[in-house]
Amino acid sequence: MAEVRHILSLSGGKDSAALALYMRDQVPNMEYIFSDTRKELPETYEYLERIEDYLGKRVHRLNADLGFDHWYDVYGGMIPSNHRRWCTKMLKLKPFEDFVGDAPVLNYVGLRADENRSGYISHKSNITPVYPFQEAGLKLADIEEILQSSGVGMPPYTKWGRSRSGCFFCFYQQKIEWVRLKETYPALYEEAKAYEHPFEASGNTFTWSERESLAELEQPERMSAIKEEHRQRQAAKEAKGAELTLAQVFAREEAAEDVEGCLICTL
Template identity: 55%
Template sequence: MEVMEAKPVRHILSLSGGKDSTALAIYLRDKVSDMEYVFMDTGEELPETYEYLEKLEAYLGKPIVRLNPDRPFSHYLELYRGVLPDPRTRWCTRMLKIKPFERYVGDDHVISYIAIRADEPHRKGYISTKPNITPRYPFMEDGIRKEDVYRILEESGLGLPHYYRWRSRSGCYFCFFQQRIEWVGLLENHPDLFERAKRYEKIDHITGERFTWNQRESLEELSKPERIAQIKEECMARPRSESNKNFSLMEILGEDVDINDSQSCLVCHL
């Protein structure tokens, strides 16, 4: 009787285009030779994200597999009756990120490497309910902290993604977790993408029903010159340490300001 050989365990690292998952890919490059690198490409990413991934791909010497959803964002927006994703529903993460990843994995036994650092044990990352996917946290295992991540990126020559100049995290250009100053940054750096995000918003002036990225104000309201000036003033008034006085938005806003991250959204933001 022919004996079926067991399929080998697959090693997969999901990249978000952010600093932590990039640093983890660099950190493990020579430690896990058969690593698969994947990026869940929603089709709604920033140009800087794609540029950064190309640089990382060259550094790794291996392709980064782009995983696309089976339908575009606009399809799911229609399916959800025009209700934009928000911190409570987060259907965009589920449909555009998690499903493509689980489809790529299939039923294979996979070790999924997650870039949560030793100085953020409160975060857990995306942990699949599929029994064939086992999470592993190399940075937590090896005591790698934020300052180590910066060092890894600098020593590799990659540095930080350029969007960190005006944004505090990776993710789609219309991510609802953006703070107002980041929406201003999108308007100033990518006005075309800001306009696309604005077109997704709907306000019924008769019923008062609003489908906007931010519950308190629409992008139309936010983009008024006097409101932009106010947002910038409020941002610059935030306390800054001596180390970040030269103004990096990521440093001033921090990584977890006004966000109660769940496991799923770390797929986008690590």
């Protein structure tokens, strides 16, 4: 019988980071991996180093040579989207399955007890997902406590109002997150914008963000409007929150945080 391998995939997000710290002493032979799209935020690499320091172990970087641009060329220069989501498959799922091979594997997933997300995870028969946070009943506040008490802290992107790890141009980000990307990392915004050109096969121009190009979104009046819409939505939520119980507030925050179908990139 082949020996069972223990593998934990880090995304750069808080839940997988907290799970890595949580499991360090429970599974000493854990293998930690990170599928690098080569389009991650610069601060994600620094955060991974902090996690490695705590673990006392190196995190295997997958995709070292074949990042996003390789697959972008293979797919004929087509920007991925929710309906054309080749990126997760080729940059996250496939490298993970290649790394795993055919040996039996326990794959540790950072889903919490207070969330009900689903998304891309491997369904290979030799891979068995395990959910330590759910088994232990650990929720958002527990995950934050694990990160803070370890000294690793929350992922740096949370400080400038971004809600997700993964590629800086991820099409799942909200309009306000594009505005914040432009303000925080203008060069990365320009890089994302450069992908928006007519698709050779059809002549259509695909955009990262729904119904508008990044060139349109970055116009000062449009950025102001997005900020104002966001401010109004937040104010309405807060006003409504005043009437909610604490449990309802948590449930609402969880729903807002849920990233549809992007589990492997953002957990």
